[in-house]
Amino acid sequence: MNIDNKPAVILIAPQMGENIGAAARGMLNFGLTDLRIVNPRDGWPNPKAVDMAKGAKDVIKNAKIFTSLKDATHDITRLYATTARTRDMVKKEYDARQTAAEILKNYGKSAIMFGPERSGLNNDDITLADAVTIIPVAPIYTSLNLSQAVNIMCYEWFVAQSESAVVDADDGNQANHLATKEDLANLFEHLESELDKTDFLKIPDKRPKMVRNIRNIFSRNDMTEQEVRTLRGIIKSLTNR
Amino acid sequence: MNIDNKPAVILIAPQMGENIGAAARGMLNFGLTDLRIVNPRDGWPNPKAVDMAKGAKDVIKNAKIFTSLKDATHDITRLYATTARTRDMVKKEYDARQTAAEILKNYGKSAIMFGPERSGLNNDDITLADAVTIIPVAPIYTSLNLSQAVNIMCYEWFVAQSESAVVDADDGNQANHLATKEDLANLFEHLESELDKTDFLKIPDKRPKMVRNIRNIFSRNDMTEQEVRTLRGIIKSLTNR
Numbered sequence A, B: 001m002n003i004d005n006k007p008a009v010i011l012i013a014p015q016m017g018e019n020i021g022a023a024a025r026g027m028l029n030f031g032l033t034d035l036r037i038v039n040p041r042d043g044w045p046n047p048k049a050v051d052m053a054k055g056a057k058d059v060i061k062n063a064k065i066f067t068s069l070k071d072a073t074h075d076i077t078r079l080y081a082t083t084a085r086t087r088d089m090v091k092k093e094y095d096a097r098q099t100a101a102e103i104l105k106n107y108g109k110s111a112i113m114f115g116p117e118r119s120g121l122n123n124d125d126i127t128l129a130d131a132v133t134i135i136p137v138a139p140i141y142t143s144l145n146l147s148q149a150v151n152i153m154c155y156e157w158f159v160a161q162s163e164s165a166v167v168d169a170d171d172g173n174q175a176n177h178l179a180t181k182e183d184l185a186n187l188f189e190h191l192e193s194e195l196d197k198t199d200f201l202k203i204p205d206k207r208p209k210m211v212r213n214i215r216n217i218f219s220r221n222d223m224t225e226q227e228v229r230t231l232r233g234i235i236k237s238l239t240n241r
Helices: A017-029 A047-061 A096-105 A123-127 A146-169 A181-195 A207-219 A225-239 B017-029 B047-052 B054-061 B096-105 B123-127 B146-167 B181-195 B207-219 B225-240
Strands: A008-012 A035-038 A064-066 A078-083 A092-095 A110-114 A131-134 B008-012 B035-038 B064-066 B078-083 B092-095 B110-114 B131-134
Touching (some): A008 A017, A008 A146, A017 A047, A017 A146, A017 B146, A078 A096, A078 A123, A092 A096, A096 A110, A096 A131, A096 A146, A110 A146, A146 B146, A181 A207, A181 A225, B008 B146, B017 B035, B017 B047, B017 B054, B017 B146, B047 B054, B078 B096, B092 B096, B096 B110, B096 B131, B110 B146, B181 B225
Parallel strands (some): A008 A035, A008 A110, A035 A064, A078 A110, A078 A131, A092 A131, B008 B035, B008 B110, B035 B064, B078 B131, B092 B131
């Protein structure tokens, strides 16, 4: 886990100084200070940004201004592009929480970038990213304010690093032996293939939901490798009777 | 799990119309619409709130205004008090994510309340809550903007209900009959008015704290309507002897 190397926040062509200031405030609330801005619409410095930053004025004062994304990311090893919707691009996609987890796994320097208020990131900027980050929103109103989007990403990073600090502390014992996703996937396939031989999942309409329900039972409780092995042994015994 | 009964957001004496508007926008981004406001500082309606709400103007238009927390929570069975720090009170504490999980477990109607920008919730308001919600922040700057705090709670609820939508539907209805906050408020008034006829609360300096302690005993344990009726019957019996 990498909890010392905090991610940078990159704002591409932000329009409103108020949003830049509110973003800086949200960053510092969650312990982040590396703010980079590419081509702010109203130039720099921006008094409205300073005003809205409240107790985070130093984040604004120390923000670095660039004229291209290439320059802004010169030292970045992992770049996440926050977008409101899936683009037609072959690119890994993570939600906000998954992105935070990915950032912690990266030993280099990560950055999360955000596009202008009106249009969001363009495809050329997204192309430079390692992955796309989508903050889940309700279909009824999908337009997140820029500073709220920054806020949520910083919050997720902060929660993730707090939790991983705890895990690191008692590493060496059970946390090391958690089942991998592959172990779990194999368990599910095993179980479902056996259930498919019975009447249990026979109603086609209900099958997807039942499968999800079953998987959820096992997905949410941090099973160890040994426990997964035990379960597979049980399935085997029952089906071989 | 309860995913149809969405939580209400209650703002106590909010000062800035801009924050009310931004809170409404954040609510709708995450599918929430039940906004209740107790004693907004600048009166109501507030044009700045409408302006900042952007695409969520209907949330502002449909907001309900109250003059007391009791009225605002008349139909609420589970109330969460968002505070920046631990208070000296015997009360369950959850972080933002745990609160979202708790809301989904409640079969009644939940609400999350937020205090004024400058001071946060006062102890009397917190006393009426079932639990305290603390949004984790970095020690370097703990002052969250009101709308950002609302935003994070709504986001956590949205993510939690998305995940639980799959689990769902295996529980009975044991929690259907939780007492409303109005039931509880009436119980408190009944009890305190009877106690005021005795020496129990007679020292004026100590009364507020004693009342809070008593209310806390009954606020944190998910009482049902029937239990509240039973308690009121007990009070009546004891005082009519």
